Amino acid sequence: MKLQVAIDLLTTAAALELAGNVAEYVDILGLGAPLIKSEGLPVVSAVKKAHPDKLVLADVQTMDAGELEANLAFAAGADLVTVLGVADDATIAGAIKAAAECDKGVIVDLIGVADKVSRARQVRALGAKYAGMHAGLDEQAQPGFDLARLLRFGEDAGVPFSVAGGVKLTTITDIQQAGADVAVVGGSIYGATDPAQAARKLRGAVMWLPVPRT
Numbered sequence: 001m002k003l004q005v006a007i008d009l010l011t012t013a014a015a016l017e018l019a020g021n022v023a024e025y026v027d028i029l030g031l032g033a034p035l036i037k038s039e040g041l042p043v044v045s046a047v048k049k050a051h052p053d054k055l056v057l058a059d060v061q062t063m064d065a066g067e068l069e070a071n072l073a074f075a076a077g078a079d080l081v082t083v084l085g086v087a088d089d090a091t092i093a094g095a096i097k098a099a100a101e102c103d104k105g106v107i108v109d110l111i112g113v114a115d116k117v118s119r120a121r122q123v124r125a126l127g128a129k130y131a132g133m134h135a136g137l138d139e140q141a142q143p144g145f146d147l148a149r150l151l152r153f154g155e156d157a158g159v160p161f162s163v164a165g166g167v168k169l170t171t172i173t174d175i176q177q178a179g180a181d182v183a184v185v186g187g188s189i190y191g192a193t194d195p196a197q198a199a200r201k202l203r204g205a206v207m208w209l210p211v212p213r214t
């Protein structure tokens with residue numbers, strides 16, 4: 001299972017500092033939608049330039065103009081982009097077309113999708129690299145939020161998937177055992193007193209767990 005840090009900070013300087021502190025422990029540097037809205041796509045270029053050996057994900061959460069927005073992010077240096085699962089199939093297909101032309105990837109984020117299991121299968125058939133089982137920050141803040149439901153959706157879908165939604169050291173084991181391909185961790189890393197130590201511990205937990213499936 002890969003580990004992705006979700007950098008939901010608001011300045012390029014802060015993003016570069018965090019990336020510098022945690023890059024050795026993560027596989028994917030995810031640049032959050034708030035960061036990209038604040039700083040624009042140059043933040044993608046800056047992080048990729050500083051970490052050419054890492055996968056850089058532009059979490060643009062595209063809802064329309066999939067091919068155009070994906071091409072913009074890829075041109076800025078992104079290896080991976082996100083498109084929303086609630087978008088039209090044509091939007092998702094457009095982003096996937098752009099990715100195929102430059103050997104990059106599209107993750108379809110299922111935030112806000114009612115039937116995540118069916119949609120995960122559909123977007124995988126369209127060519128998504130994996131489906132994002134994602135409970136956003138606002139959903140996490142609601143009473144009764146349950147990460148275990150997301151994991152069940154991922155297991156039931158039977159396609160490659162990531163999990164995002166308040167993932168932390170005490171839940172990352174469950175995520176790996178559910179068969180997730182990527183665990184996405186935001187606040188538990190960037191909000192920690194020592195982000196590098198938090199990322200190192202998460203990496204350690206991932207490394208020492210058995211891989212549940214191929």
Ligand SMILES: O=C([C@H](O)CO)[C@H](O)[C@H](O)COP(=O)(O)O
Pocket residue numbers: 006007008032033034059135136137140164165166167184185186187188
């Ligand atoms: O995608 C996210 C959210 O929409 C804000 O951009 C977060 O990066 C994602 O939820 C992971 O962050 P945490 O939930 O803080 O781990």
